[in-house]
Amino acid sequence: MAIADDFQDDAPVEAPPGVMNAKSICDPLTEVIDPARAIFEKWSKIPACEVVEHVNNMRDRAYEVFRMPHIGLYGFLNINLLDFDCYPEILESIKKGALFLDLGCGFGQEVRQVVLDGGPPANIFGADLSNDLMDFGHELFLDKEKLGVRFVQSDIFDHQSTLRLEFRGRFQVIHASNFFHVWPWATTIEVAKYVLDQLSDKPGSVILGTQVGTKKAKNVRFPHVNKSAFFHSTETWKKLWAVVAQEMAIQLDVQATESDFTDQDKNDWPEELEFVRLRFVIRRV
Ligand SMILES: C[S@@+](CC[C@H](N)C(=O)[O-])C[C@H]1O[C@@H](n2cnc3c(N)ncnc32)[C@H](O)[C@@H]1O
Numbered sequence: 138m139a140i141a142d143d144f145q146d147d148a149p150v151e152a153p154p155g156v157m158n159a160k161s162i163c164d165p166l167t168e169v170i171d172p173a174r175a176i177f178e179k180w181s182k183i184p185a186c187e188v189v190e191h192v193n194n195m196r197d198r199a200y201e202v203f204r205m206p207h208i209g210l211y212g213f214l215n216i217n218l219l220d221f222d223c224y225p226e227i228l229e230s231i232k233k234g235a236l237f238l239d240l241g242c243g244f245g246q247e248v249r250q251v252v253l254d255g256g257p258p259a260n261i262f263g264a265d266l267s268n269d270l271m272d273f274g275h276e277l278f279l280d281k282e283k284l285g286v287r288f289v290q291s292d293i294f295d296h297q298s299t300l301r302l303e304f305r306g307r308f309q310v311i312h313a314s315n316f317f318h319v320w321p322w323a324t325t326i327e328v329a330k331y332v333l334d335q336l337s338d339k340p341g342s343v344i345l346g347t348q349v350g351t352k353k354a355k356n357v358r359f360p361h362v363n364k365s366a367f368f369h370s371t372e373t374w375k376k377l378w379a380v381v382a383q384e385m386a387i388q389l390d391v392q393a394t395e396s397d398f399t400d401q402d403k404n405d406w407p408e409e410l411e412f413v414r415l416r417f418v419i420r421r422v
Pocket residue numbers: 207212213240241242243244264265266267270291292293294313314315316
């Protein structure tokens with residue numbers, strides 16, 4: 138694999154011990170801002186003056202059980218879909234019948250945004266390895282009785298999963314944020330193929346999301362948990378999908394952009410990594 142080979146001589150960067158080791162938790166919030174606030178007020182019907190307390194209490198409860206940085210650092214309050222220029226068009230297609238999947242949805246905040254914006258729950262799906270995370274989403278958003286969205290427990294590596302068997306090729310929109318960036322190059326190729334397999338073959342069907350990237354691509358080792366990952370630049374991200382498209386004999390239009398990385402979790406990392414937010418829109422041609 139030419140691109141991965143380009144990086145084989147590069148000594149991998151070592152992640153600081155706290156990362157992937159679940160020690161990422163910040164102080165409680167003093168405010169919860171839009172768009173997350175709007176979901177809690179308009180969808181969950183929590184009085185404005187109670188939102189901050191509710192979110193902090195839920196974060197603390199969740200972190201006791203799921204020791205994950207995106208919980209400890211309130212990543213579940215980010216509604217990434219709204220950052221995409223194509224979101225209105227995507228929303229319209231969902232309203233007209235396109236099936237939407239939030240893959241690796243965690244608590245499912247993006248699912249609630251689409252429902253709040255008028256997406257029909259029957260066209261909206263969430264999937265995650267952990268049923269417990271998706272269940273907790275109902276407690277966070279107070280909507281077990283009213284949401285009506287189907288959440289599908291699925292391991293992306295399990296080719297006998299419900300997602301695979303029941304929904305192969307059925308989604309016209311797959312959103313996956315903070316999902317693809319935790320695996321080595323070869324594994325990410327495998328995951329990308331799986332996700333494409335879930336996507337409808339209709340031209341215009343789209344995979345979109347945002348994740349941690351780096352200005353210059355790097356192999357990263359997590360010695361304390363014996364894992365490694367390939368941190369992508371926009372360039373290598375596009376190349377990875379070009380490899381996948383070629384191997385699957387399909388045509389894709391891949392857009393990838395970077396913006397400033399403002400997350401709180403970057404302080405202990407070696408400076409050479411230069412984190413960015415990598416945003417992508419991948420369409421079937
Ligand atoms: C960092 S979280 C991101 C959650 C959410 N997308 C967000 O941005 O807030 C990554 C999610 O991917 C899920 N995940 C990890 N490995 C998975 C797998 N093999 N199959 C399905 N989901 C997986 C995790 O359970 C977790 O909820």
